Amino acid sequence: MIDLAATTLFLLFLLGSVGVRRASSETRLLAIRIFVIFLFGALAFTNLTQIDLWPFTRFIPASFRPNPDRETSKIEFVVVDSKGRERPLDMRVFSPVTPWVMEIWVVEKTSIRDQDALMSPLLALANEGRERLARDESIGPQRFLGDAAIPFWLLHGEFEEVSSEPWVGLRVYETRFIPREYGGRLEQRKIEGRNLLRETKRGG
């Protein structure tokens, strides 16, 4: 239903654009007024109802009041080499999908059974990115423009250390923590304990 509404809205917007452009001089002013009211009316609707109808979208940066004393969680992807050693995954290997979206998707958007089956394709993507890095190629947003590229909006770590040996496993961990308590010492929290949410099957 949302998709139908968003599609209709954008189509009407495009038709309105063509209509205004082609309107005769007698009707043009009225056409412009209707078009502008439609444009800002649609934006007001999506933002007052908080129903996203992309590209009539919600502008919602940092709208909540976070409680630094409430337990929260962080999702982390790690790869495993043939010796069983783990290392953090440079999430640019999943580009154009942003790290934040990948975290939502792997945890929330598929059934638990599907997620296990989907870990192997993700590992393949991760190895594809590793190979590019091993060939000294840039990946993700920096592939064409290097440091001049616009990064993904949520800034994540990038890792220069690259293994020439294929990774054999991919794991997704969830670290639960209280921000005020661990804000500057999250690494310590990771050592103390984290939950394994997903991993590739043996040999996968």
Next chain:
Amino acid sequence: MGHRSRGAVVTRVILAAHSLWLLLSRPDLPRLADFPPEILQTIPYSLKVRTLFLFGPSVEMLLYGGALIVMMLLLVGRAPDWMVLAAGVLMMHFGALEEILAGMPHSYFGGFTIPALAFPVLYAGRLKEKWAVVAIRGLVISSYFFAGVAKLIYSGPRWFSADTLYGWLVVRHSYADAPLALWLSEQTMLLWGAVLVIGVIELGSPVLLFRPSLGSVFVLVAMSAHVVIRYAMGIFFPGVLLALLLVDWDSFGHRRSKTEKGPADVPESADQKRRKPDGLSTELCHGQFNGTLSP
């Protein structure tokens, strides 16, 4: 119809430059169509139709290459007018690909939203009319204004307190590259100042529709805030360049014309005045509009 306003030209250049920069920073967009089918099948078909994510990797690559060419032609002013409309559709399509797997939860942040809406407006305004420039400025203003409204919707007036920013800094430090977060979280007076600036920038932004001359000051403050947010919260706004659309480029040109005693100072002839069928429509279309969207 009429002459091309300076604001319309600058608006086209800023939109094209931003879009080109953004597209070149997202070289993997066509690659999504080449993702494993196990992943792609989790996207609802209706969402694929809505975002035109219906093609294979080769077509996506062609579309991406086409989008780059369109933006370059727009940048140098060599694009046929229909391409401006196509540019909006392409930005809508590619903007969706970053978030389509998760159902588009934060599509605004990608930087594609305003070009997707602004290019069709520019097309409707025949790439030269002042009303379209004002409407596009309104789009940028709405991105700030509705951000403030969302804070009121979700958190109420209490959002605008140092305590809220403290919470965000501590939480964001745990997730992202935010070197200033912990230091700033201890500067209570600075946090109150920052909250005040955020409130004025966001909820006060509609003033720019009536006082476009304040645009330059607004842009300076907003861009400074974006820089601080990058280092304090680890959030980068890809659309930051679009804030330049809030500068009143027509007035800038007008002031220069006056200084140079150019055509802007030539008085209108009686014949020219007689030929105006409607004062408002002339203002809307010929660049003398005062910046408001109502008569």
